[in-house]
Amino acid sequence: MEEWLMRRNKRHLQQMYIEKSPPTTEAFAPVLADYGTSELTDEILNGTVDLETLDVSDEMKLLLKSLKRTPDEEKMH
Numbered sequence: 001m002e003e004w005l006m007r008r009n010k011r012h013l014q015q016m017y018i019e020k021s022p023p024t025t026e027a028f029a030p031v032l033a034d035y036g037t038s039e040l041t042d043e044i045l046n047g048t049v050d051l052e053t054l055d056v057s058d059e060m061k062l063l064l065k066s067l068k069r070t071p072d073e074e075k076m077h
Contacts, residue, residue, distance in 0.1 A: 027055040031064075045069050045077075 013032075017024045023032065030040050043049035047068035051061040069077065 022057070022060055025056075028060065 022028060030038060031044065033040075040049065044064050044067050047065075049064065051064060054061065054064070056064070
């Protein structure tokens, strides 16, 4: 199952780059840096990121805010 999910996610990310979706823009690149394992990514998932310091649209800020881990997800981490 894990292997299937990794292949699916890889295809999905490739499609985003082909279509130049907002997450693949230069302003969003730091979030995906290092395979999504950056300090910024941790801050997003922990809900501690200062969204006002990011050069992204208000809509993207709302999306990033919604990515904060739930208490149940925190337990799995």
